[in-house]
Amino acid sequence: MQPDPITLAVLENRFRAIVEEMGEALLRTATSQILNSSRDFSVALCDARARLVAQADHIPVHVGAMPFAAAAVLEAFGDVIRPGETYLLNDPWHGGSHLPDLTIVLPVFAGAELHFLCVVRAHQSDIGGATHGAYNPAAFEIWQEGIRIPPIRLGEGDRLRDDLVSMLALNTRIARDFRGDLMAMWGSARLGAKRLESLLAEHGPTKLDAATAAILDLAEAHARRIIGAWADGEYVGEALLDDDGHGATDIPIRARITKRGDSLTVDLSESAAQVRGFVNSPWPNTVSAVRMALAYLLDPEVAKNDGAFRPLTVIAPEGSIVRPREGAAVTLCTSHPGNEIVEAVVKALAPACPERAMGGWGRRFRVAITGHDPRRDKRFVWHLFHARPGGGGHAKGDGWSTAGEWHSAGGLKFGSVEMAEARFPLFFRRHEFRPGSAGDGTHRGGLGAELELVIEADGISRANTAGDGARHGSAGMLGGRDSAPHHYTLRHPDGTERDLRTKETGVELSPGDVLIVRSAGGGGWGPPENRDPAARAADAAEGLI
Structure with a gap:
């Protein structure tokens, strides 16, 4: 009973x-x-x-x-x-x-x-x-x-x-x-x-x-009532990965979605073939990304359990970037193409439920540093979670600044700057909002961040980068503009500097080197010409644009 x-x-x-x-x-x-x-x-x-x-x-x-x-x-x-x-x-x-x-x-x-x-x-x-x-x-x-x-x-x-x-x-x-x-x-x-x-x-x-x-x-039943109110039809959305780190560029993730009654079929078959680099997404991650996109379009009070995802069918062919054959490199998948799968699904469904769609959230650009900490005389491994990108604008307002990426949606935290400095041989010289990084729109995206991080380890440390979004910013939605993309730079004590690519290994860091992070903002929602002039004036007064 x-x-x-x-x-x-x-x-x-x-x-x-x-x-x-x-x-x-x-x-x-x-x-x-x-x-x-x-x-x-x-x-x-x-x-x-x-x-x-x-x-x-x-x-x-x-x-x-x-x-x-x-x-x-x-x-x-x-x-x-x-x-x-x-x-x-x-x-x-x-x-x-x-x-x-x-x-x-x-x-x-x-x-x-x-x-x-x-x-x-x-x-x-x-x-x-x-x-x-x-x-x-x-x-x-x-x-x-x-x-x-x-x-x-x-x-x-x-x-x-x-x-x-x-x-x-x-x-x-x-x-x-x-x-x-x-x-x-x-x-x-x-x-x-x-x-x-x-x-x-x-x-x-x-x-x-x-x-x-x-x-x-x-x-x-709750999820089906919501989906049932959307317009029936066939919708297509696409997002592009910058590259796979092995020569492939502008890699498409394409979602063709059929909405009938209270059910959705998300077909990813038109996405790119499996690639050489580590941006392939195994089946559990791909299904999870599609479920995540649907969850963002449902009411907050809908329990996000197995029942909420029953209206959803996901299709992807083996050998594609969204369902690679066993043995493929996949480690970046939760971020990329996880983010792009969500972006493609939300783009596709935006015309069916415009009040629920939101501008794109920032993409992940991770840096992992290892070296010797002279204060504790031991090796350390530190992962960059600071300087988060911005969230997307939406029908009710502007996006959240430095909120993170689609795949984490505010779940990841960058934590205390002071605690990071206490635990690792690093000095945060600057960590603040990045003006002009948000995508414009009726409701703009949230801002990304600017960070200057000084390396205080002794000897040569090494960094790997793993991410995307230095070519493509966060997607604008329903007439909103894309955000500025990421821009990461390594500056040496002699003043010389170079841009970091999103997929590098063995980057050498010397004491006094500075990692300069300028993270992407979120995508805008709606035509920029419809933005409230008072909101523009407030952004200008606060130095956000």
Whole structure:
């Protein structure tokens, strides 16, 4: 029997509270900067059929792919899964998105019957491979990007296997961070399992299973009501990647969307063929990006669970950039073409639901630096999360400044400048809004940032860049203008400087070198001539344009 509406509302919020508590536990116990400062992790609950039940507000592109990880564990281990066991994976062809994202899956039982899976995905500071920091722009196959982990049983009897943990840590450059972050992930999953066990004891498995199914059905009905109000038709949207780092440029991601009644079919078959560089997107990441685009177009109160995505069908041919063959280089996929998939879908659907579409959000341009910290006499790996790009303008107002990219949508944080300076041999000389970076429109995009970062490590440090958006800014929508693109520069103490490309390895940094970051703004929404003159005057007075 289906629970009454009040009980359903209570249980839906209990699920939400559990994932939020899991996220807080991970944030407060993780070791690395990439997790405890920049928050590059996500948590979710799935049912025994690997259907997404609840997620917390973390990294959207993670969550849409996490049910694939849960399903991979069920496929690999099936009926031999036992209470108290812990599973781990990262391989994109076994439910992962890219190798830096480790995923822990912990089953939750009532008696001998499986009812839920706690899923925790967290980006590691390093995952081995040919370059530090988990991104290798020179890679043309996945084996050059890090250690591949299919679904494995990492823990038995409420304990992790020391031999497996040691083997994995040995394959990373910062083993202490890896061990600490893995333990934090495990603790987060165990906390979720504990809360779910209490919930099962309180309400009983039969009632809770019925409530879970009803919650998913209600989200589906809510999403279908919204989609059903959009105009039927066939729509096309396109976004371009700058390049793949191996010679291919202006690489198209094209979405042809058929909207009929309360259903959407997103066909990505006209996108580019699989490329040599690491901008290929494996199937779980591609599906997640399309789901993310739909989520942005739904009402905020629609629960973003399996039910909300049932109206959606995704098509992509194997051998394409959005569904590469096994073995392709893919590490940049969560950012690119993840961002471009979202942009193409939103562009396509903007005419069908103009009040819901928004200008493009900025693209990712990551820098990972490794060197020797003289203050602690040890090696460090630091990832640039500061100087975020701007979010897109929308029907209700201007975009958020320095909010981030489509794939993170404000979930990633750049953290405290002072804390970064305390933990790494870096000095932030300047970190502020970048005037003129936003795309113009009836509602302009948010601003990007300007950063001057001084390297204070001793000896030669090395940097890798991994990103996109130095050729193409964030897309304007419905007559809005594109934003300014990224512009990163390396300045030496003698005053000479050069522009950084978005995909480089082995960039040498000497003490006193300055990394100058000018990040993109967000795309504008609506024709610029319709912008309120008072808003223009205010922007000018504040020095934003």
